[in-house]
Amino acid sequence: MVLLNLTIENVTKQFGDKLAVNDVSFELTAGVYGFLGANGAGKTTLMRMLVTLINPTSGRILFDGKDVEVLGDEYRDNLGYLPQDIGLYKNFSAEKYLMYISAIKGIEQQAAKKKIDELLEVVNLSEHKKRKVGKFSGGMKQRLGIAQALLNDPKVLVVDEPTAGLDPKERIRFRNLLSSISKERIVLLSTHIVSDIEFIAKEIIVFKAGQLIQKDKPEELLENIRGFIWTVNVSEHEVIGFQNKYKVSNIISNQNKVALRIISESKPDDRAIEASPNLEDLYLYYFDQEVAQ
Structure with missing residues (x-):
């Protein structure tokens, strides 16, 4: 069992007069966490801080006890991120797209080819690797998005509203995939679709108006409203x-x-x-x- 720890310590993010995230603290270890909240609750802002796209106004984020701002690229090398709207090149094949992302991530070409073949198998896209991404269904695009997020074998995987617009079969396949890869990773899944996290989250983080409301096992949260x-x-x-x-x-x-x-x-x-x-x-x-x- 790999020991991993991501600590959010008194993190606040302010945009002008708007307090998007307000003094939030919690800790994550290996497993799937469901990040539950309404649209506009501040989930995406916090996730963008977790993947260092923006910095906190105050507070800090620690990876295995070290400040991620100090770690810099050493932390980012351990990150995988699937944003709400992933930019895919519709004229690229799945294989070519992943090779392109591998080059951006600085992965050596031979190692990248081997990793891409493995990931296309994991996300059930091997048969479609030569097919142009523009012809993919929504679910196939999301699975390709997960493949790109996993190229560097990240220890922290952040996915933001990944199943919006997918049909029920694709959503089930997608969340099963996240569950299967979570044993040695921290997987943070942000959603407002409760069925996405009902069966796979070891804990649910309830976020409202920029604040942490609850963080506990699903059964314990349900006991609170019994x-x-x-x-x-x-x-x-x-x-x-x-x-x-x-x-x-x-x-x-x-x-x-x-x-x-x-x-x-x-x-x-x-x-x-x-x-x-x-x-x-x-x-x-x-x-x-x-x-x-």
Whole structure:
């Protein structure tokens, strides 16, 4: 087991009057971490600091106990990054694109060829290595993006909203891939799609308005909202009243009744029955202005 440690220590990032990240501290070791938050929560800003694209206004980031700003290229050599919008050259083949990125990363040509063949196999693109990237599906492009992020065999892999726009089958394949490569890496997966992290994250980091709200194992986070989730059968004319008063996560019509799933710290109705929480409930508990997917 490889010992890895990435420490975020009192990190703040300010853009003019906007406080994008506010005094955030946490620690990561090998495994997959789900970074959960609504759009605009500051997730991307923090991730850009983790991969040294921008520097903190204050605080510091430590890799195995050493400041990443001091480590410089020594830290960046251990980084892999898949941004939200990856720039792919549509007229390049997958193989040519990876060779190009390898050259930028300073990987020797023969070593690069061997690594590219290995990674194309890992991301299930070997059959398509001569195909132009412009003809790839969204899922294939994301898998190629992961391959480029892994070219230098990074110890820290940061992926930002990687499954947005992918169909369910591609999303499952993608998150299984992340899980399979996480044993000896720190993998930080940022998303607002709760199903992407439900089964693979060893811990979930809940981020809201630039601040760390919670960081714990999924089951522990769910335990924190136990007793806040309810189901209640109501008549159709009652639905709008419940929606106006409570967070309603699900509505199912059944003959003359409507089943509502409600998030509330107190029992919303005498007819309500307590239900077991799930990650969608957790998301809505913290981010009531967003709809979980």
